[in-house]
Amino acid sequence: MSTAALSPRATTAVLRAEARLFRREPATLFWVVLFPTLLLGILGAIPSFREANDDLDGLRTIDVYVPVVVLLALIMAGIQGMPAVVAGYREHGVLRRMSTTPIPPSALLGAQMGLHGAAALGSALFSLAAGRLVFDVALPRQAFGYGLALLLSVAAALALGTLATALARTTKAANAIGTSVTFPMMFCAGLWLPVQAMPDVLARIVELTPFGAASLALGQAAGGDWPGWSHLGVLTLWTVVLTAASVRWFRWE
Template identity: 65%
Template structure:
């Protein structure tokens, strides 16, 4: 009898560990309506509420011929970053450590660092998506011009994202439990909200206070984004401040972070 041979079926390549973790974490992230609201919706909603105040839409000489709502667009952009890096990400990572998930992952081919990388990618992407939404609302609803120096604006925005994620990772490294993470994150959140200009735009702060705030990561980011929005290259001093904070916080989080 003639023999028949069956060609071997090629095996489907298994997804890489980081890719698999990123897919799983993306599904979990999308199931958290609270985080999605505060990162993606709240900054644009706050900008809309402020824009409905008639006086905020009027240009004034005190602001260099600009309106208050125009100053608040970069502030709302930074607010999205603060929400993602200080309120959303640290409790997730601290919870994974507290429940022993990171320790159990150490015994599998998937390293705990893949989980950390996935969280950074997800919250960074959500921050950038919220920034685009805020600028779109400002442009379409209130006529706020889009950034005139897009390359400088993109650089300042990416540095701000890196800085806030490094700060969030540091908070997680210092916090052994989710309760501690939430408490520390809330304190940092309020401080960063002030320096970003949520209550008082940095551009309208008194001289000495403004100079002090510009040495903070989000005070420098607010000024850099504002300068790029006006068509100027962001000041190297402001970019340098963000770089130094990112490097310092990144180094601290790397050395202090524990998987269990």
């Protein structure tokens, strides 16, 4: 039987195996799926966050933070979760052994990207539902634009995570890179201060980062406007550049 004929079946087998392992990682499931919604609940418990804010064009702070916690799930999945797993496989020779079988190592990377991306999307839906049911946050009024911005945000997060995976040769290095990137990306997403409330100069700088652009695009779509093409363009550009860099530097061994 040819390698070409084996590849789809082998890829499916890898995906099933990785899904079983993924479900057995409670820490990953907590930080990706549950933590963003728990954080939303903590923020929503602050009385002032449930009141209209003139600095946010009359929106409540909790309204603005729903897109932020959606992005937090993407950061935890793409930058913190996936690189450590793949780097661990490289460190322990799993990828090297796979290269001697009909199963391409790329099947494992694709499975990891798919699983972490799906978990991030599930967390996003969970956060949107919690915001609506618990704090009466309106669902995105521009649903199609919100979905497009969310998918581009996921792609950018996974591309950034793949680059971290390419640069890290060990799990320890992956964790160090992930941590050093996570906190700046959280700031750009608006976790400590919503992008809409940042000083003009800082906001313009943050808009050029993937998660700053994502935060604004999701916020615009949530309010009923089509996401700014400049923000979608920034997300697309970052995805392309990060993916190209990952392909250039990624090594299976």
